[in-house]
Amino acid sequence: MKKEQVILVLMLVFVGGYVAGRVTHKGGAAAPALAPMAGPVAGQELASMLATPSPAPSPSPSPSPSPAPSPSPSPSPSPSPSPSPATPPSAPADPNQIWRAQIHADDAKRGPDSTNVKIVIFGSFGNQETVDFAPAIDNIVKDFGDKVQIRWLHKVVPMPHPDAIWASEIAAAANAQGKFWPLFDKLIKSSALSPSSVESAAKEVGVNWDKAKKEVEAGKYRGQVLRDSLLASEIAANTYPNIMVNGVRLAAPKTYDRLKPIIEEQLKKSVDQAKSMGKTGVDLYTEIVKGGKNFEQMGGPKQTFDSAGSPILGKPTAKIQVVVFEDFQCPFCGKASPGLKEFARKFPNDVALVYKHMPLDIHDKAQGAAEASMAALQQGQDKFWSYHDVLYNNQSALDLDNLIKYAEQAGLDVAKFKKDIEAGAGKQVVGRDVGEGQRAGVSGTPSVYINGMKYQGPRGYPPEGLEAVSRVYFGL
16 A cells, blocks of 8 residues: 555544544434445545535424413223233232132032132133143143042133134033033134034034024023123133132143142142131132132212213113213224124113213314214114214214215215204203213223123123123123
């Protein structure tokens, strides 16, 4: 390398270091390290880089003055969530935490009632995690025999498979015939499930299929299956499967190697518990778990709402009154609404769905949509619900022109609709609903009340969850 080249390279390195240092000083960030140079080519590349100035950064525009803040709106929350387990799934189970895992006479059982240790398993046919755990049941029987009793409870809300409830109801019918466990062994081998596969398996193990099918179609075991699923929500049995030994939960990973020591520990404890409580078998188990942790699925205090002039799906005098506060611009309402309607339509004589308006300040088009929907109501209940569906299908475009366009799509008399909007038809009812919601403590949408009590059941408002709560708490 010639002397002139060496001098040029040294000068370029000096200048590059100076520039990097200035950038670092200005921006407060460390300048990138320069790559080592390899002779004249590297020097020429760096010279070229320095000779071509980088474009100056565009000056940041002066921030425009912020508009005066409006009162903070109530945030739109997610649908009332099911309570989360007190212990994260990956944490070791707390040997001192008892959950109120109640048992019932119609449970599927393996082992005598007289045992002092009950292993309650919440699972579902058609669920892969339950399928994977199933061999542990045989291991329990092999290692502990009649020292313990296994109880199977159905966890089908939310449904892990479209045919999960059907399969569970058939299994409950098989249990009544003394055929649950043979059928269980057939169905639990795979997560693949269909009505035909359930029928074939039932017939193979000797279930009186005609009797079982007739009972299931009449709904004889649906209440039992949904009761079990509601219990799973009450005790935060949110994952598949969920296993409890005398009320003590098995945490993930859910393996037999982790379950076995819990069973052994509870067998030891049950000896002293039987002596101190003076009870054995089912009575002892009931005593152990009765004070266990649980989450009520309906909350108080009981509220009263005025449904005069409100949109109602079903008979206004139905024994189950479902009041829902919604906002047409709320995405969670859009997701929950179909399940609420499905539940009401399944029980047209027993369930009334009352729509209450709660347009949140955070949604700038919600008030207008609420008033437009009440203009639709002036043409009949069915017209309201048709218009209601169109609004939820177009939540991102609820300006006035579109609200009028949707009236035509919903089959409304558009001229009358426009007149009723201009006259403020139903505006007073919207205001009343907001006042009722505020008095009840509604801060977000959707908020659901069943017979005046706040629904806190399975998240997402699945129709089966609403049905389970209505059956267990209100005698549907």
